[in-house]
Amino acid sequence: MKILEQITQQFDAFSKSEKKVAQVILNNPQNAIHSSIATLANLAEVSEPTVNRFCRRLNTKGFPDFKLHLAQSLASGTPYVNRNVDENDGPAEYTNKIFESTMAALETARQSVDINAINRVVDLLTQANKISFFGLGASASVAQDALNKFFRFNVPVVYFEDIVMQRMSTMNSTDGDVVVLISHTGRTKSLVEIAQIARSNHAVVVGITAKDSPLGRECSYVLSLDVAEDTDMYMPMASRIAQLALIDILATGFTLRRGNRFRENLKRVKESLKDSRFSIK
Amino acid sequence: MKILEQITQQFDAFSKSEKKVAQVILNNPQNAIHSSIATLANLAEVSEPTVNRFCRRLNTKGFPDFKLHLAQSLASGTPYVNRNVDENDGPAEYTNKIFESTMAALETARQSVDINAINRVVDLLTQANKISFFGLGASASVAQDALNKFFRFNVPVVYFEDIVMQRMSTMNSTDGDVVVLISHTGRTKSLVEIAQIARSNHAVVVGITAKDSPLGRECSYVLSLDVAEDTDMYMPMASRIAQLALIDILATGFTLRRGNRFRENLKRVKESLKDSRFSIK
DNA sequence: TCAATTTTGTAGTAAAATTACAACTTTTAA
């Protein structure tokens, strides 16, 4: 079992040609299991018996048996581990690590999320007169994504990149309005100010942020996501993907609350995009 | 996927001999994957072509392909299943379903992604004079996110929401420039035009899109992600999260290629944000 | 009951994997 790891582990012990084979398989295992020995030998630029010998070296009966093991290895549910990227990693390593750590982040987010809070926020959103989404830096794109989703619901929804516009917009908010503020750390000064302005105007402030943070403390409701970032990369990665998943959840809750007839409307919005697209032949 | 369940489900629809084959496989699937078509036919007391036809009936390419599917099906529990949201789902259900289907989407994306292509694109990006990221609709926020990441690298990077600005910017592109176009379906007309303009200016066009699509065909390099969307929701969800993970991967590859000294630079960018934030007490 | 359809098997063919062996490399010890 775990033939892929076995290949990585034994890699140095392989001969020159066997390394070529290993590389091809590691690069695209999904492709490998659907190839014949001939095509794989071609890809690796070695002869067919070399591929066969490679398979035997990994304690399999031969090439077809090896493919079976590989297929199982690919399907088996590895619990995702948050493995940080290392500076010596090649493309195969960092690609897999990022996918895995992203999945791991989503899993922790799922476990940490407060479903009651989600339910209450969905409630508020369905009843809102106007919804605003604000975020800065990496969270700006999350806010923009939220705009894109909620815009389809035919609800008054607002998003600005510009902090001055954000302030002006918030100044005009009233009760019945919901302001959603997105920040991983919850320490972005200008968003905290927005929260204060919104609250003084009796708007509901929802934070997608850390619970115990300056921003979190200013919010009426906080949806927190305990997501660990790979701090070596100095970039927000997993956090904003978890935020997006949360946006998806809010949007889904919203449509479900609005009922079936409402989803017909969504379908229409989607169909209206047809003209801007090439049809499938 | 889940070929064993499929066999059980369709059992009644099978013919007499096919039922014999199904029975033998269900009785001892572990044995089945290690048998040749001849031995399996013997066990089921049918002819070899019958076994072959049985495999085809289950949407596989033939006997070896069937064994592959069976092997994957047998490999202990696929962790996350893409369970679509149901209109009777409560908050707990839809929250978990969205997290799970997002993780499932990332897993399929991970398996489908072409690492060699990633490596080549990272190469191109590190050598580019100017990098542009364009997307529309749901992919616009992905493009914006890419801007946010690559901006930190102190590389000339461009992003516009406005299609007119996108065109104007692309008109001025030259060789040495890389244009990254993001679209799930690959059928957005205006992006296809951008791709054509870019190519006629000898810029490299990278598509984060479906391989076999109008946009995909116009690109110099395509990074495709086989991600299944819950079409009942009429919203892009999993697809853009996979796209974001891919952006993370490209950004990571970029920093690794640039080496250690370069990452010091990233650290400085991050530290420069301090003033806009509340400090941790 | 007999024609039409479906199912199944036989025999031949094609493809894929494996084996045997020879040529080429690399290592090692004189």
Place this chain on the structure above:
DNA sequence: TTAAAAGTTGTAATTTTACTACAAAATTGA
């Protein structure tokens, strides 16, 4: 440094495995 030994790799032939075409048998329905 060199020549034998050990190890690695590829070519060609062989064997195994899977697939196709077609014909026979069984089933269905009028």
